[in-house]
Amino acid sequence: xxxxxxxxxxxxxxxxxxxxxxxxxxxxxxxxxxxxxxxxxxxxxxxxxxxxxxxxxxxxxxxxxxxxxxxxxxxxxxxxxxxxxxxxxxxxxxxxxxxxxxxxxx
Amino acid sequence: xxxxxxxxxxxxxxxxxxxxxxxxxxxxxxxxxxxxxxxxxxxxxxxxxxxxxxxxxxxxxxxxxxxxxxxxxxxxxxxxxxxxxxxxxxxxxxxxxxxxxxxxxxxxxxxxxxxxxxxxxxxxxxxxxxxxxxxxxxxxxxxxxxxxxxxxxxxxxxxxxxxxxxxxxxxxxxxxxxxxxxxxxxxxxxxxxxx
Numbered sequence: 001x002x003x004x005x006x007x008x009x010x011x012x013x014x015x016x017x018x019x020x021x022x023x024x025x026x027x028x029x030x031x032x033x034x035x036x037x038x039x040x041x042x043x044x045x046x047x048x049x050x051x052x053x054x055x056x057x058x059x060x061x062x063x064x065x066x067x068x069x070x071x072x073x074x075x076x077x078x079x080x081x082x083x084x085x086x087x088x089x090x091x092x093x094x095x096x097x098x099x100x101x102x103x104x105x106x
Numbered sequence: 107x108x109x110x111x112x113x114x115x116x117x118x119x120x121x122x123x124x125x126x127x128x129x130x131x132x133x134x135x136x137x138x139x140x141x142x143x144x145x146x147x148x149x150x151x152x153x154x155x156x157x158x159x160x161x162x163x164x165x166x167x168x169x170x171x172x173x174x175x176x177x178x179x180x181x182x183x184x185x186x187x188x189x190x191x192x193x194x195x196x197x198x199x200x201x202x203x204x205x206x207x208x209x210x211x212x213x214x215x216x217x218x219x220x221x222x223x224x225x226x227x228x229x230x231x232x233x234x235x236x237x238x239x240x241x242x243x244x245x246x247x248x249x250x251x252x253x254x255x256x257x258x259x260x261x262x263x264x265x266x267x268x269x270x271x272x273x274x275x276x277x278x279x280x281x282x283x284x285x286x287x288x289x290x291x292x293x294x295x296x297x298x299x300x301x
Binding site for chain 2: 001002003004005006007008009010012013014015016017018019020021023024025027029030032033034036037040043044047048050051052054057058059060062063065066068069070072073074075076077078079080081083084085086087088090096
């Protein structure tokens with residue numbers, strides 16, 4: 001049986017990979033995918049806690065899975081809006097490379 | 107879930123995550139992301155969160171992946187050119203990740219309580235059935251019947267919690283989805299007008 005520490009370790013490694021991708025990659029779409037990876041890593045932690053700290057009746061705590069449900073829904077909305085922004089950005093600038101988007105630079 | 111299955115699916119998930127960062131072609135990255143999420147869904151199902159696992163596959167591997175691929179196709183992205191990465195962001199990124207790892211090791215070196223998953227056998231499920239019977243007369247409900255037959259009615263319990271305890275957040279979520287739909291339409295219209 002995998003222990004709670006194993007789940008937390010795997011989810012932490014996945015979060016770190018997503019973080020590395022957000023910082024290192026320059027393609028805005030890949031940065032977006034790495035954000036999704038980080039959200040999913042947090043989801044794995046929530047579900048693991050819901051299974052390992054059971055509710056009073058001995059079943060997995062539904063509140064943890066409820067939060068995961070909300071996170072997934074908000075993530076879907078976020079992806080839709082974010083990709084629309086990327087498309088608008090590409091139309092006005094013809095690039096999605098973050099190094100070339102410098103108009104806010106002082 | 108047996109240990110070897112846990113490590114198998116975690117490895118699939120982590121290799122998928124590494125591939126998202128490593129691939130130059132955005133389409134390959136999107137497909138690697140799906141691989142990663144399928145491994146994650148398997149882990150969810152191993153934790154007896156069946157509903158969340160299925161939702162993960164439907165929403166992420168289905169809807170969101172198609173959205174990403176659609177945008178990549180719409181923008182007609184080619185393989186990223188190899189560019190000389192300036193050293194500063196690279197170093198900053200690696201230091202950030204290293205600090206995060208040190209924190210992770212610090213947290214995980216303590217033994218957390220509840221190391222072993224509490225059992226979900228027939229005795230536990232049958233005992234929990236009593237709480238889901240309705241009213242004074244203890245009328246059996248669908249949930250209590252499934253529990254007594256030794257199955258975990260994951261979807262029913264989540265539905266019950268969602269529409270009782272979490273009813274207000276659910277409706278706020280509906281408004282959020284409506285707002286984001288309107289927002290997306292507005293964004294695309296405006297940029298069309300500018301051209």
